[in-house]
Amino acid sequence: MHPNDEVLVAIALGDEVAQGDAEHVRGCAECGATVTELAGLIARVPAAGDIDLVEPPAEVWTRIAAEVAQQPGEVSSVAQPDLPAAADGRWSRRAWLLGAAAAGVAVGVAGAQLLPRLAQPQPTVLMRTSLDTLDTQQPGGQATLIAQGQSLQLALNVTPLDPGGGFLEVWLINIDLKRMVSIGVLPAGVTQQGFAVSGDLVDAGYRIVDISRELLDDRPEHSGDSLLRGTLV
Amino acid sequence: MSPGGGNPSHYADPVPGDADEPTAGDLLLRLRGGDHSALADLYRAHAALVHTIALRLLGDHHEAEEVTQRVFVGAWNSRHTADPSRGSSAAWLVGITRNTVADRLGQRARAVRDLHAVRDSSAAPTHAPAVDSSVIDRVLLARALAGLGEPRASIVRLAFADDLTHEQIAATLQLPLGTVKSHLRRGLLQLRKGIKGVGNDASQR
Ligand SMILES: [Zn+2]
Numbered sequence: 001m002h003p004n005d006e007v008l009v010a011i012a013l014g015d016e017v018a019q020g021d022a023e024h025v026r027g028c029a030e031c032g033a034t035v036t037e038l039a040g041l042i043a044r045v046p047a048a049g050d051i052d053l054v055e056p057p058a059e060v061w062t063r064i065a066a067e068v069a070q071q072p073g074e075v076s077s078v079a080q081p082d083l084p085a086a087a088d089g090r091w092s093r094r095a096w097l098l099g100a101a102a103a104g105v106a107v108g109v110a111g112a113q114l115l116p117r118l119a120q121p122q123p124t125v126l127m128r129t130s131l132d133t134l135d136t137q138q139p140g141g142q143a144t145l146i147a148q149g150q151s152l153q154l155a156l157n158v159t160p161l162d163p164g165g166g167f168l169e170v171w172l173i174n175i176d177l178k179r180m181v182s183i184g185v186l187p188a189g190v191t192q193q194g195f196a197v198s199g200d201l202v203d204a205g206y207r208i209v210d211i212s213r214e215l216l217d218d219r220p221e222h223s224g225d226s227l228l229r230g231t232l233v
Numbered sequence: 234m235s236p237g238g239g240n241p242s243h244y245a246d247p248v249p250g251d252a253d254e255p256t257a258g259d260l261l262l263r264l265r266g267g268d269h270s271a272l273a274d275l276y277r278a279h280a281a282l283v284h285t286i287a288l289r290l291l292g293d294h295h296e297a298e299e300v301t302q303r304v305f306v307g308a309w310n311s312r313h314t315a316d317p318s319r320g321s322s323a324a325w326l327v328g329i330t331r332n333t334v335a336d337r338l339g340q341r342a343r344a345v346r347d348l349h350a351v352r353d354s355s356a357a358p359t360h361a362p363a364v365d366s367s368v369i370d371r372v373l374l375a376r377a378l379a380g381l382g383e384p385r386a387s388i389v390r391l392a393f394a395d396d397l398t399h400e401q402i403a404a405t406l407q408l409p410l411g412t413v414k415s416h417l418r419r420g421l422l423q424l425r426k427g428i429k430g431v432g433n434d435a436s437q438r
Contacts, residue, residue, distance in 0.1 A: 049375070052286060122383040192404050192405070
């Protein structure tokens with residue numbers, strides 16, 4: 001008996017399944033083909049994830065309706081479709097950021113645990129970037145800007161970083177490369193941390209995520225010793 | 234576990250409440266019957282899909298808009314060929330889009346050939362490039378991704394495009410690990426369902 005789709009998709013995702021199911025799938029061409037199909041689908045997500053669907057301008061429908069209405073033997077009234085609002089884009093960040101700005105989200109620093117866990121709306125990735133070393137562009141992790149409820153937070157997933165004799169500071173640098181703000185400290189040894197940020201800030205162009213090594217001195221500005229950097233898009 | 238061991242269990246819908254196009258058959262039947270509002274509904278549901286495919290294949294806004302117009306006028310004119318038993322309305326429109334874009338590419342090639350003919354009568358004929366099916370597949374998958382809703386779409390992207398582990402996604406989005414895994418499984422099945430029967434599956438290559 002073939003296992004159901006839930007089991008096959010678990011196998012495609014590399015999750016553990018019951019031994020009997022795993023054995024069946026290894027010996028069954030039909031189930032094997034489904035797992036292969038699902039794995040192929042996974043491999044195609046990156047290329048599709050970068051495509052935004054684009055609504056045609058409103059006048060295209062006007063022209064279609066006019067052309068169809070002119071045809072002989074047809075009723076001339078063509079219903080107007082309720083044209084959809086702007087396509088529900090990949091990371092519908094614009095609308096969200098405007099809303100967040102209007103709600104006056106404070107600029108601040110907080111650990112991920114401090115943020116209220118709001119049930120609604122669902123957490124949604126607005127922007128993201130890989131974080132790479134400045135010199136050799138080696139991958140060092142990911143930064144993800146996540147909206148949930150009225151809060152906006154920057155989640156970091158990074159390889160373990162060496163603070164040297166000091167500490168690790170997380171910055172948002174403006175894309176004009178002239179201004180920057182510190183959004184918090186990444187504790188030594190921590191590879192996963194969230195930082196509250198404001199929509200105003202991101203909207204104003206503070207989109208370059210930078211993790212620097214800072215000395216324990218009385219100079220609050222950026223040390224210039226950047227370990228990882230990436231630009232949120 | 235599926236009862237009976239028959240093959241239909243493979244394609245049973247395990248994701249509740251995401252039946253796509255519940256009225257798709259009705260829509261095509263209404264269109265066949267000459268109902269103008271069905272064309273408007275069809276446009277609302279699929280204009281972005283048709284337009285984005287044309288835009289990606291032709292790389293020109295003006296031409297993409299013209300193709301979109303031709304596709305929907307063409308759908309109206311050939312509404313007697315709309316057959317719900319032969320596939321979804323999306324599959325039918327994507328087929329018309331593919332043919333319309335192929336015509337455009339052919340016109341372009343002829344224009345280039347004519348240009349060569351003026352300059353050099355021995356120029357070899359220029360063949361129209363084939364419609365790139367992988368582009369259509371990517372747009373269809375992008376549409377299915379957008380249709381997953383949140384947080385499922387974000388989870389699927391973080392897992393498959395950004396290669397975060399399930400544990401990292403759970404921590405990043407502050408969701409339980411089991412929830413992340415469940416969204417991934419259902420999301421993947423939804424994606425498969427969303428592109429099945431459209432694009433390459435439905436085209437006669
Ligand atoms: Zn099987």
